[in-house]
Amino acid sequence: MAKRILNTPKVTNPNYLKPLPAKGWAIVIGIAILIGTIVWWKDSTDENQWEFISKFGIKLPLKYAIHGIDVSHHNAKINWDKLKNSRTEQAGVDFVYIKATEGATHLDRQFQRNWSEAKRVGMKRGAYHFYNPRVMSDRQVENFIGQVRLEAGDLPPVLDLETDARRPNEIIVKGVRNWLVLIEKHYGVKPIIYVNAHFYKKYIAGNFDDYPLWLAGYSRTDLNDLTLDSKVLFWQHSERGWADGIKGFVDYNVFLQEAGDWEGLGE
Numbered sequence: 001m002a003k004r005i006l007n008t009p010k011v012t013n014p015n016y017l018k019p020l021p022a023k024g025w026a027i028v029i030g031i032a033i034l035i036g037t038i039v040w041w042k043d044s045t046d047e048n049q050w051e052f053i054s055k056f057g058i059k060l061p062l063k064y065a066i067h068g069i070d071v072s073h074h075n076a077k078i079n080w081d082k083l084k085n086s087r088t089e090q091a092g093v094d095f096v097y098i099k100a101t102e103g104a105t106h107l108d109r110q111f112q113r114n115w116s117e118a119k120r121v122g123m124k125r126g127a128y129h130f131y132n133p134r135v136m137s138d139r140q141v142e143n144f145i146g147q148v149r150l151e152a153g154d155l156p157p158v159l160d161l162e163t164d165a166r167r168p169n170e171i172i173v174k175g176v177r178n179w180l181v182l183i184e185k186h187y188g189v190k191p192i193i194y195v196n197a198h199f200y201k202k203y204i205a206g207n208f209d210d211y212p213l214w215l216a217g218y219s220r221t222d223l224n225d226l227t228l229d230s231k232v233l234f235w236q237h238s239e240r241g242w243a244d245g246i247k248g249f250v251d252y253n254v255f256l257q258e259a260g261d262w263e264g265l266g267e
Contacts, residue, residue, distance in 0.1 A: 066255035072099035080117040082245030102130035104139035126155025137175035
């Protein structure tokens with residue numbers, strides 16, 4: 001059988017295999033240097049030592065030793081034994097704030113169970129009240145103290161201010177002040193105010209500078225600009241963490257003061 005002679009076209013190097021010109025290499029090297037500089041700068045300015053903890057699904061500021069969460073009925077039925085043991089080598093869940101009441105009549109449907117379970121497993125606990133500016137503050141005080149009995153070692157009560165209900169600023173400030181004064185008189189400990197940065201500047205700064213704060217700020221890497229004139233005890237830095245014993249996301253917080261201050265906090 002006669003052999004067929006195939007005309008094979010000459011193969012040439014495609015354009016993308018051509019070596020980069022000097023200008024191209026200069027651009028690549030410049031980009032690499034820029035990326036390296038950015039990484040170095042972020043590492044050198046990371047004063048709070050943020051580190052991703054896979055068990056919790058978020059970064060934690062490991063400069064601080066005390067970390068905790070806050071919960072309500074939105075977190076459903078919690079397995080407190082699992083939660084108590086939710087730890088890694090770097091951090092654990094050291095405290096929990098539990099929603100107790102809202103407005104004048106509402107009791108969080110998981111509060112009594114969460115409150116007693118936290119005590120049973122030996123977790124440091126605190127209770128908070130969701131403040132409704134449309135309701136008389138006296139009635140909101142009665143609701144909280146009717147449900148929350150603090151014991152030795154419990155954290156101070158918290159006023160959660162995250163809605164203005166379209167009420168005038170002066171009405172909100174007046175009601176918040178009355179709640180804080182009456183709660184301190186009843187429990188003998190100064191309450192903590194929970195707000196985001198916007199509400200802090202709008203209602204708290206200049207009006208309640210002698211009260212400890214709990215600030216929410218999820219997009220921040222520090223609170224330096226908000227801690228100059230106030231004592232911020234807690235920082236709620238994430239609302240999308242995980243914890244053993246809790247289904248779904250949970251808020252994560254960190255205690256910003258010294259360990260000695262932590263031991264003396266609360267009742």
